[in-house]
Amino acid sequence: MPRKSKRELATLATMPGAMPLTLADVALRAGVSTMTASRALNRPELVSQPTRDKILEAVRAMGYVPNLLAGSLASSKSRLVAILLPTIAHSLFATTVQAIMDGLTDAGYHALLGPTGYSPEKEQTLLETILGRRPDGIVLTGSLHTAASRARLANAGVPLVEAWDLSDRPLDMQVGFSHEAVGVALARHYTAKGYRDFAVITADDPRGHRRCKALASELAAHGIARVPVQVMPLPASWQAGRQGLRALLAQGVPPRLVVCSSDTIALGVMAEAASQGLAIPRQLAVVGFGDLSEASQAYPSLSSVSVNAAQMGTQVASALLGRLREPSCNWGLVVDTGFVIRDREST
Amino acid sequence: MPRKSKRELATLATMPGAMPLTLADVALRAGVSTMTASRALNRPELVSQPTRDKILEAVRAMGYVPNLLAGSLASSKSRLVAILLPTIAHSLFATTVQAIMDGLTDAGYHALLGPTGYSPEKEQTLLETILGRRPDGIVLTGSLHTAASRARLANAGVPLVEAWDLSDRPLDMQVGFSHEAVGVALARHYTAKGYRDFAVITADDPRGHRRCKALASELAAHGIARVPVQVMPLPASWQAGRQGLRALLAQGVPPRLVVCSSDTIALGVMAEAASQGLAIPRQLAVVGFGDLSEASQAYPSLSSVSVNAAQMGTQVASALLGRLREPSCNWGLVVDTGFVIRDREST
DNA sequence: CTGTTAGCGCCTTCAG
DNA sequence: CTGAAGGCGCTAACAG
Numbered sequence: 001m002p003r004k005s006k007r008e009l010a011t012l013a014t015m016p017g018a019m020p021l022t023l024a025d026v027a028l029r030a031g032v033s034t035m036t037a038s039r040a041l042n043r044p045e046l047v048s049q050p051t052r053d054k055i056l057e058a059v060r061a062m063g064y065v066p067n068l069l070a071g072s073l074a075s076s077k078s079r080l081v082a083i084l085l086p087t088i089a090h091s092l093f094a095t096t097v098q099a100i101m102d103g104l105t106d107a108g109y110h111a112l113l114g115p116t117g118y119s120p121e122k123e124q125t126l127l128e129t130i131l132g133r134r135p136d137g138i139v140l141t142g143s144l145h146t147a148a149s150r151a152r153l154a155n156a157g158v159p160l161v162e163a164w165d166l167s168d169r170p171l172d173m174q175v176g177f178s179h180e181a182v183g184v185a186l187a188r189h190y191t192a193k194g195y196r197d198f199a200v201i202t203a204d205d206p207r208g209h210r211r212c213k214a215l216a217s218e219l220a221a222h223g224i225a226r227v228p229v230q231v232m233p234l235p236a237s238w239q240a241g242r243q244g245l246r247a248l249l250a251q252g253v254p255p256r257l258v259v260c261s262s263d264t265i266a267l268g269v270m271a272e273a274a275s276q277g278l279a280i281p282r283q284l285a286v287v288g289f290g291d292l293s294e295a296s297q298a299y300p301s302l303s304s305v306s307v308n309a310a311q312m313g314t315q316v317a318s319a320l321l322g323r324l325r326e327p328s329c330n331w332g333l334v335v336d337t338g339f340v341i342r343d344r345e346s347t
Numbered sequence: 348m349p350r351k352s353k354r355e356l357a358t359l360a361t362m363p364g365a366m367p368l369t370l371a372d373v374a375l376r377a378g379v380s381t382m383t384a385s386r387a388l389n390r391p392e393l394v395s396q397p398t399r400d401k402i403l404e405a406v407r408a409m410g411y412v413p414n415l416l417a418g419s420l421a422s423s424k425s426r427l428v429a430i431l432l433p434t435i436a437h438s439l440f441a442t443t444v445q446a447i448m449d450g451l452t453d454a455g456y457h458a459l460l461g462p463t464g465y466s467p468e469k470e471q472t473l474l475e476t477i478l479g480r481r482p483d484g485i486v487l488t489g490s491l492h493t494a495a496s497r498a499r500l501a502n503a504g505v506p507l508v509e510a511w512d513l514s515d516r517p518l519d520m521q522v523g524f525s526h527e528a529v530g531v532a533l534a535r536h537y538t539a540k541g542y543r544d545f546a547v548i549t550a551d552d553p554r555g556h557r558r559c560k561a562l563a564s565e566l567a568a569h570g571i572a573r574v575p576v577q578v579m580p581l582p583a584s585w586q587a588g589r590q591g592l593r594a595l596l597a598q599g600v601p602p603r604l605v606v607c608s609s610d611t612i613a614l615g616v617m618a619e620a621a622s623q624g625l626a627i628p629r630q631l632a633v634v635g636f637g638d639l640s641e642a643s644q645a646y647p648s649l650s651s652v653s654v655n656a657a658q659m660g661t662q663v664a665s666a667l668l669g670r671l672r673e674p675s676c677n678w679g680l681v682v683d684t685g686f687v688i689r690d691r692e693s694t
Numbered sequence: 695c696t697g698t699t700a701g702c703g704c705c706t707t708c709a710g
Numbered sequence: 711c712t713g714a715a716g717g718c719g720c721t722a723a724c725a726g
Contacts (some may be wrong), residue, residue, distance in 0.1 A: 023721095032718080033697050047696085053697085063502070067719050068720095069425065069720090073718090091438060110460075188695060368707090382714080394711075395712090706717090
């Protein structure tokens with residue numbers, strides 16, 4: 001005996017929602033087969049005008065909502081894109097995610113969000129369950145994955161975009177910029193301007209570390225060996241900036257230029273500098289990181305590396321959609337979204 | 348003839364991922380029925396130790412990933428929670444969403460994110476397709492819904508939490524605070540301190556408007572009729588704050604106190620005030636809104652209404668999880684997360 | 695253009 | 711504690 005004695009169809013307009021309607025109910029009401037009803041909804045061009053009208057009318061009248069779980073299972077197309085990222089409570093990531101979603105939503109996809117919390121292990125667990133939803137695409141933020149994760153991803157065969165980072169061994173498509181290049185560019189830019197006394201305040205985040213390391217080694221190449229680094233625990237906050245600068249100043253001679261791993265931290269640094277009576281940028285130049293071009297406008301003395309997180313999101317979405325539309329598309333794609341040093345200090 | 352000639356099972360370890368494995372493959376390898384394999388994964392306590400071990404071993408060896416689409420369809424439990432919100436590119440919402448997701452992820456749920464962009468129509472469209480995924484729960488941000496949306500929601504019978512707003516006609520559960528109460532409290536607090544010349548700079552967002560309206564009418568009750576209001580287009584940005592204050596000042600006599608619809612706007616206002624030579628808070632007091640307690644620390648002169656978006660998210664998650672665990676739970680629940688006026692001005 | 699048939703991969707139900 | 715049968719709601723593949 002079946003679960004529900006083969007649920008009587010044709011209950012028609014009795015108690016809307018009492019038991020969710022199925023395509024069969026709609027088809028019955030419209031006097032066609034379920035297949036035709038299905039086509040009317042998904043490939044309307046294959047159905048004659050009058051039939052289609054009848055069906056759509058029935059759908060409307062009954063308030064039918066297609067069950068996408070069933071549809072996805074049958075067609076092996078989930079129209080779902082998973083987005084894994086460390087945290088959404090960070091304006092840069094949030095901006096990127098927003099842009100990705102805007103692109104996807106317009107194309108009829110939904111976004112499944114997975115917060116990994118900067119932990120590869122968590123990422124791995126999350127990845128496994130999320131793969132169970134059979135997403136049509138995956139967006140990964142950052143490229144630190146466990147070996148197991150990489151393997152899973154590889155034989156899941158799902159189109160994939162790595163965002164924010166440009167790494168050496170891409171898994172599939174990449175949209176981002178090189179954090180190493182940022183560090184090097186900063187070193188060259190400011191040494192060329194005559195700065196010698198650098199310091200770094202960075203959140204304890206892999207990308208920040210990479211920029212910091214590249215900066216330090218490029219500075220070394222310029223004969224600058226001593227670069228105090230202050231690592232602050234996550235999350236990157238105003239307070240972290242204040243404390244970071246305090247710690248730095250306590251260490252000895254004040255630096256002439258502080259490179260921060262985010263604009264948020266930079267703003268804290270500026271606040272602390274102000275309360276310590278350090279003139280910015282005359283006595284202390286501050287460099288932030290992010291796309292808060294507004295911050296630079298509000299605080300004209302703040303220099304910053306600008307990366308346009310929104311545009312990055314747009315690119316991620318279009319890369320993915322390209323592949324989804326045409327599976328042979330975008331293989332090996334690497335988009336370098338670059339960065340710009342917005343220099344507001346006056347020497 | 349079936350789609351794929353009844354895919355030969357027992358292909359065992361051939362080409363991992365060539366064709367995704369099914370429970371049947373695992374069961375075969377472990378020498379049990381699919382049913383037992385299913386139980387071993389979902390209700391392990393119903394399976395004997397040795398059998399379970401054999402099965403889990405097979406799962407691991409083959410790299411099997413359960414198809415949650417199929418599982419959800421069969422069990423009518425999707426373990427999916429949809430979160431609809433205007434935008435994620437706003438630190439307050441992002442913080443709330445992050446907290447919601449943390450709560451849900453730990454309980455084994457996934458988050459489906461739907462950006463409505465402050466548009467009820469978009470919300471409605473999105474809602475219909477998202478309901479098609481048969482989420483086990485829905486979180487709505489804000490309570491502006493079209494009649495059609497409310498109807499859909501009602502007979503979808505999905506547990507629902509409205510966050511951020513406390514409205515008169517709740518659809519189901521609510522977690523938030525009263526924006527009207529904020530407006531009234533601000534009016535009382537600052538009139539009591541002797542302020543008379545108020546002004547408002549608000550983003551063009553329904554919640555901001557509600558606070559503003561309540562503020563104005565409470566001020567009127569205190570005999571203050573003239574309250575200049577500057578409405579800025581979304582998104583709420585630093586720039587909006589700067590422009591807002593400029594516009595306000597251009598209008599005539601400078602206000603003594605500016606109430607802003609967000610901390611971001613408030614920071615812009617402060618920047619503009621500084622560049623105009625207005626001392627804060629001596630000449631111009633600025634009140635922000637949000638949970639950027641850090642901002643108040645970095646800028647000691649900024650007053651703000653603090654709402655703790657993170658805690659709100661936690662409450663949303665627990666309300667939802669309560670209902671999901673026990674369907675009779677939390678009916679009619681209303682959690683007022685309140686707010687605090689953090690007053691940093693010195694009169 | 696429309697209908698029929700046979701599953702998609704899993705879980706509920708009921709027997710052992 | 712384990713297994714067999716059937717169906718969740720939809721769509722691919724063919725036939726008319």
